[in-house]
Amino acid sequence: MPRNHLLALDQGTSSSRAIVFHRDGHIVAMAQREFRQIFPQPGWVEHDADEIWATQLDVARQALSQAGLKATDIAAIGITNQRETTLLWNRQSGQPIHNAIVWQDRRTEPLCMQLRAQDGLAEAVQHSTGLRIDPYFSGTKIRWLLDHVNGAHIAAAQGQLAFGTIDSWLLWKLTGGRVHATDVSNASRTMLFDIRHNVWDHELLKALHVPDSLLPQVFASSHVFGETDADLFGAPIPIAGIAGDQQAALFGQACFKAGLAKNTYGTGCFMLMHCGTHFEPSRHGLVTTAAAQPGPTREYALEGSVFIGGAVVQWLRDGLHAIQASGEVQQLAQSVPDAGGVMFVPAFTGLGAPYWNADARGAIVGLSRGSTVAHIARAALESIAFQSAALLQAMVADAATAGGHTPLAVTELRVDGGACVNDLLMQFQADLLGIPVVRPKVTETTALGAAYLAGLASGVYRSLDELAAQWQVERRFQPTLARERAAELMARWEHAVRQTVAA
Numbered sequence: 001m002p003r004n005h006l007l008a009l010d011q012g013t014s015s016s017r018a019i020v021f022h023r024d025g026h027i028v029a030m031a032q033r034e035f036r037q038i039f040p041q042p043g044w045v046e047h048d049a050d051e052i053w054a055t056q057l058d059v060a061r062q063a064l065s066q067a068g069l070k071a072t073d074i075a076a077i078g079i080t081n082q083r084e085t086t087l088l089w090n091r092q093s094g095q096p097i098h099n100a101i102v103w104q105d106r107r108t109e110p111l112c113m114q115l116r117a118q119d120g121l122a123e124a125v126q127h128s129t130g131l132r133i134d135p136y137f138s139g140t141k142i143r144w145l146l147d148h149v150n151g152a153h154i155a156a157a158q159g160q161l162a163f164g165t166i167d168s169w170l171l172w173k174l175t176g177g178r179v180h181a182t183d184v185s186n187a188s189r190t191m192l193f194d195i196r197h198n199v200w201d202h203e204l205l206k207a208l209h210v211p212d213s214l215l216p217q218v219f220a221s222s223h224v225f226g227e228t229d230a231d232l233f234g235a236p237i238p239i240a241g242i243a244g245d246q247q248a249a250l251f252g253q254a255c256f257k258a259g260l261a262k263n264t265y266g267t268g269c270f271m272l273m274h275c276g277t278h279f280e281p282s283r284h285g286l287v288t289t290a291a292a293q294p295g296p297t298r299e300y301a302l303e304g305s306v307f308i309g310g311a312v313v314q315w316l317r318d319g320l321h322a323i324q325a326s327g328e329v330q331q332l333a334q335s336v337p338d339a340g341g342v343m344f345v346p347a348f349t350g351l352g353a354p355y356w357n358a359d360a361r362g363a364i365v366g367l368s369r370g371s372t373v374a375h376i377a378r379a380a381l382e383s384i385a386f387q388s389a390a391l392l393q394a395m396v397a398d399a400a401t402a403g404g405h406t407p408l409a410v411t412e413l414r415v416d417g418g419a420c421v422n423d424l425l426m427q428f429q430a431d432l433l434g435i436p437v438v439r440p441k442v443t444e445t446t447a448l449g450a451a452y453l454a455g456l457a458s459g460v461y462r463s464l465d466e467l468a469a470q471w472q473v474e475r476r477f478q479p480t481l482a483r484e485r486a487a488e489l490m491a492r493w494e495h496a497v498r499q500t501v502a503a
């Protein structure tokens with residue numbers, strides 16, 4: 001009897017989730033558990049890796065129970081995860097030597113400053129990895145752990161330690177320590193992986209004093225990595241797909257070809273555009289990253305990250321007390337016809353792509369005596385769209401200047417994430433971009449992408465064309481704003497950003 005169900009483990013920054021999908025892409029069951037956020041000092045963010053494992057295993061079992069399915073009904077497991085979060089553990093005991101250092105953590109900025117000052121290193125990092133030297137990525141986090149955990153350097157030199165992002169940790173635990181591996185999309189976020197050739201870069205490892213004995217083996221994203229221990233779910237289940245959360249969302253949105261782009265509206269916003277098989281470093285403030293790879297062919301994406309997206313709505317609720325629940329923001333914003341000249345630049349933690357200004361702080365400009373909290377709420381919502389539009393403009397500029405290659409034309413933006421349910425925001429986004437914004441029927445695209453990757457490797461699906469045919473539109477937001485007016489609004493946004501940075 002064919003197995004028609006897939007289990008996706010979606011290990012995020014604030015919660016662990018598990019979703020059971022039918023092969024046709026619809027959700028059968030879902031379970032979720034939050035876990036602790038640990039803040040040892042300002043700018044530091046950690047997670048307890050054992051708690052991550054316990055919550056992820058628990059929700060996986062819950063989801064199977066809710067679906068009324070056994071392990072033998074599941075064709076394969078796919079894993080998607082918070083990227084860049086860094087962990088070292090002992091290969092013999094399986095015990096972490098320290099809490100996981102989360103992607104948001106900024107403790108390694110002093111080290112990054114030293115690395116940027118080294119002649120030619122920043123260029124070498126971008127040439128090989130597509131990334132910038134930044135605490136965001138895993139490489140300097142590994143170095144910090146080796147330098148600050150007693151005995152770590154010696155244990156690493158003796159081959160006693162293993163490094164992994166959270167996907168590798170879950171894979172290790174699911175297989176009882178038999179498999180130490182990752183996929184290309186997660187490896188590409190370490191600042192140590194040569195995405196031109198899909199190998200660890202030994203020159204960068206040397207520059208950061210990271211021994212290669214720590215490193216996991218790297219495979220395509222759709223690959224049978226191993227099987228779960230039988231006692232975890234009652235029978236072994238193949239683990240056949242792994243991808244970092246944003247690359248998984250790109251895959252779940254069926255963005256398999258160059259020029260297709262998606263934007264995830266969460267706490268921050270993450271926009272990725274598939275660039276095909278050609279590697280091109282960004283010239284406009286983005287990073288180049290490995291896309292989820294269903295096979296041996298190397299595939300790439302341009303990526304831009306907005307630090308404060310939906311979090312600006314949380315600030316309206318918890319900081320300004322303008323609303324009592326996040327869902328109220330659309331009604332408040334729609335109570336005025338426009339933002340009344342108010343511009344809100346939510347640089348609470350600096351500005352991400354394409355500006356990359358860590359020192360910028362939030363600002364509300366254009367206030368007048370007629371400004372109300374409704375105008376500020378509307379400007380806050382619009383700030384999410386303005387920041388995302390700046391990302392897409394940078395992507396289009398990068399695509400237009402790709403040396404010797406056909407420029408990519410972005411004809412629509414596919415959207416997902418919690419804030420994509422806000423119709424006002426999605427319409428304004430389409431108006432700014434001048435292209436349709438498309439919301440799919442299944443917005444759990446991160447988990448869906450992991451399930452699709454696992455389904456390809458396990459034979460549930462025959463091809464990418466089959467998956468593309470399953471992608472369905474819930475609503476298409478068509479642009480209605482004159483292009484001249486959109487350009488004027490974007491110019492005012494850029495002016496507000498310059499005022500913020502100058503302050």
